[in-house]
Amino acid sequence: MELLGDLGLGFATALSPFNLLYCFIGVALGTAVGVLPGLGPIATIAMLLPITFGLPPVSSLIMLAGIYYGAQYGGSTTAILINLPGESSSVVTAIDGYQMAKKGRAGPALATAALGSFFAGTVATVLLAIAAPPLAEVALEFGPAEYFSLMVLGLVASVALASGSLLKAFTMIVMGLLLGLVGSDVETGTQRFTFDMPEMADGLNFVALSMGVFGLGEILRNLEHEHTRSVMVKHVSGLMLSKADLKRIAGPVLRGTGLGSVLGILPGGGAMLASFAAYSMEKRLSSNRAEFGKGAIEGVAAPESANNAGAQTSFIPMLTLGIPSNPVMALMIGAMIIQGITPGPNVVTDEPELFWGMIASMWVGNLLLVLLNLPLIGLWIRMLTIPYHLLFPAIIAFCCIGAFSVNNSTFDVFMMALFGLVGYALIKLDFEPAPLLLGFVLGPMLEENLRRAMLLSRGDATVFVTQPLSLGLLLVSLGLLTAVLLPNIRSKREEAFSE
Template sequence: MDLLANLGLGFDAAFTVANLGYCFVGVTLGTLIGVLPGLGPVATIAMLLPITYGLQPLSALIMLAGIYYGAQYGGSTSAILVNLPGESSSVVTCLDGYAMARKGRAGAALGVAALGSFFAGTVATVAIAVLAAPLSALALKFGPAEYFSLMVLGLVAAIVLANGSLIKAIAMTVLGLLLGLVGTDVNSGAERFSFGIPELSDGFGFVVVSMGLFGIAEIIANLEKGERRDIFATTVGGVWPSRDDFRATWKPVLRGTFLGSLLGVLPGGGAILSSFAAYTLEKKLAKDPSRFGQGAIEGVAAPESANNAGAQTSFIPLLTLGIPPNAVMALMVGAMMIHGIVPGPQVMTERPELFWGLIASMWIGNGLLVLLNLPLIGLWVRLLKVPYRLLYPAILLFCCVGVYSVNSSALEVAFTVAFGLLGYLFIKLRCEPAPLLLGFVLGPLMEENLRRALLLARGDATVFFTRPLSLGLLLATAALVVILVLPNVRRTRDVAFQED
């Protein structure tokens, strides 16, 4: 009954004209940036963070969340029609989705992707609603030692699950932790690494770092790419799958939903890992694996269901523990802090209308996405023909205006450009910036909880090992480190990195 009462509170909060409007804006923008190759949800949310200053906290979170899971829907459209993933989690959809389009079955592929995504998003939102209360109750038992150990586990897990070189993933995480040290020490009041620059007395702004690394860097990198887009299917035809299609895809959709819901909770996992794992699982279970890559509809249904489920359940550690499992959730932490909300289990008790309103908005958003994706396929096809050279000047101007509007500081705009150039360098060096952002967000929180735990224990460092929950989290971290250094795991990562 408590769950139903809480959901009722959430729907009351979400079903206002303003919040419904921002939900619609969020999922529409998410679909749009998912359809257009080159921009992803991380860059878009980073660009839109300054706008959230003038919004109510719930409205801001509803809009940003809609952008994230909306991009998972939109990414399948360009993957199927153009063979270009509009969003990184839609990479595997290209394999069979584009092959279906070449066989004249683009409509069926798009329909299965949209309906599978809707089902997975709905089920994953139920999982969030059911698990939120018990996990928050568990999190209330956490002290500073447990939070420190949990954040260490999160960073190590992000390194384990990051793409590419292990050394580079570690280096990016450490660099993020170092950037988080810039600013005023909370205990002594002394400035650290500010070099006498007044704007750095509070450290680098979250908007500055995120917009530079993900927004401007992506724009520079996209300018290098060719603009040739072969849209194979300009007329899609019927998007409602046939009875045979439903019969072939209902099991892959269920498996993808289950797998994505589990992997979405993991730090560094989310939508990308979920879609790859679901595709691999379907290929292994198939009676004829050779069909995959040739237009197997299961190769569209499973990953599209998994990436949406993973996108939704990645909110669980954010809402219940205050720990961001991926770069998008780190941006959501930034949006909450902008409004003076400390992420964690206390949000459920202190701001229940915000907590349950966000969950309720996900059901509303998933319904809106089906309405947007199926009837408006023709519009998305036309948008795919817009040259990127016409888009990037407006995006760049929007970035600079947004950063300047936060503190009216021209120097922060310069810092954003510098981080953009640094992000472009990372792209050229094939260093994934997501671990850096996680380190930047979690670093100050780790330091604060480390100091608080040691102060309460009067300098006794064994407090991290004598408290059962903290010890369990550290043992899980040690297990991940052991997995990480296993020769076959490192060899697999190196091979995947070289082939990328």
């Protein structure tokens, strides 16, 4: 009953005309940056942070949150229609979504993405409301040893789910790990591979690397063939899903939502990991396994539900403990501190209007997003049908602004350009860039936590197997690794990936 009262307060806050307006601005902006490749929610929120100072705390956080989950919707549109992830968490959606669009099933693919996201968003909102405080305790159990084992699982999983050659996926991960080594060593502060350039002291800029490899690399490839990029379908029809389709997506949406919700709560997780994990899980569980990679609707439903669920549940550790599980949450914490709110357990009790208002706004925002993304899909497609010679300079300009705005550094812009060439080379050589990015993100965390766990245990390596959570995660990784390496599963995997 208390929950209903709290949610009542939340909806009263979220539905006030002023907050509703900012919620709308947030999700509309989020969809736009999601649709446009290269510009992600991190860069957008970072750029908008100064604008929020003049707003009341609730409105500004509602808007910033809207950008984040709004981008999860928008990203899928680009992924499905032009095989270019608009947002990093839509990378896997492109695999089957684009194939569906090629077969003239862009409408169902888009509808699946939007409805799957909406369902996941609704579930995640409820989850956030009921379970935020107790679930945050689970995150607290995660020490360095558990983090290390989680990262191992993440790396193993990213090899397992990479399409194409295992060797190439492994190579990409190792390359990502190596790139992640650049910068100051956290333990001692020693500079590694920085060539005495202070610009590299904090490591390579993630935004520059990801925009370069994914955004610019893709643009370069597209520029090769003048006419190959075209939006598959100019007028999307058949947005209604058939009964058969609904039946096929029910399971994947449910599983994706569940997996995404869990991975979102875990620090280091969030939308991207959730979508990757959901896709690989679905590929193993689905009865339509053979269709994966060729336009399986399950391959759209699962990752799209997972990324939206993950995006929303990653608010749980942030709102209840003040701990950021990903860079977007770190920015949200910054926005709260600027507004004079100390993120932590006291937010729920001291700022009930803010806490519940934000939760309620997420559901309202998800509803707005379905309206924005289905009936108004034409508008977003128009955005994508802008001719290349107009669109590319604009995207590149946005990318440059995004890369520059992280540190106000031109160095990062050049870095992005360099990684654009790297990304292009990788595409030409048939290497998938996604594992590289995962290696880059997970590598430093893996090292940091390994060394920290050893430091805290005073050099006792058994700490990884004596902690039950850590042991469990390592066993799962081992199982996954064995499964991938087993000859018969391996041949099946290759079968599944070959198109």
